[in-house]
Amino acid sequence: MVTNDTPDEKRLRLASFVIHATRGLVRDQKSRRRVMMVVLGGAVLLMISGSTFLQGALDPHERPGWFVLFWLVCAWLTITAILIAILDVLMVSGGARKAERELREKIERESSRRSASR
Secondary structure (H helix, E strand, O other): OOOOOOHHHHHHHHHHHHHHHHHHHHHOHHHHHHHHHHHHHHHHHHHHHHHOOOOOOOOOOOOHHHHHHHHHHHHHHHHHHHHHHHHHHHHHHHHHHHHHHHHHHHHHHHHHHHHHHO
8 A cells, every 4th residue: 555645744654743732741740740750860960970971072162152052952951851840830739729619619509408308
């Protein structure tokens, strides 16, 4: 069987996959926290290695491009972890507000049911 996969279709499938994978990570608290820890761990590992054994290779006077690129990647990973943490806090607080609202409604229904039966 011959398929006609054009580059546009491949890009569309890749974009669709990335969107669905991101949605899954955003919705699942456990996955979101794992990704946050992995990204933050990678940023810390890069910062430590850049300050120690990669210091010679990242000399800003000899290789300014590599130096800037390396620290931009470290900053990008750190900011990504911070944004995931902020999203996690917002999602948890939103879930807590929803649970509180549902509990209040349940209590009001129970109290109105009890007062109606008296």
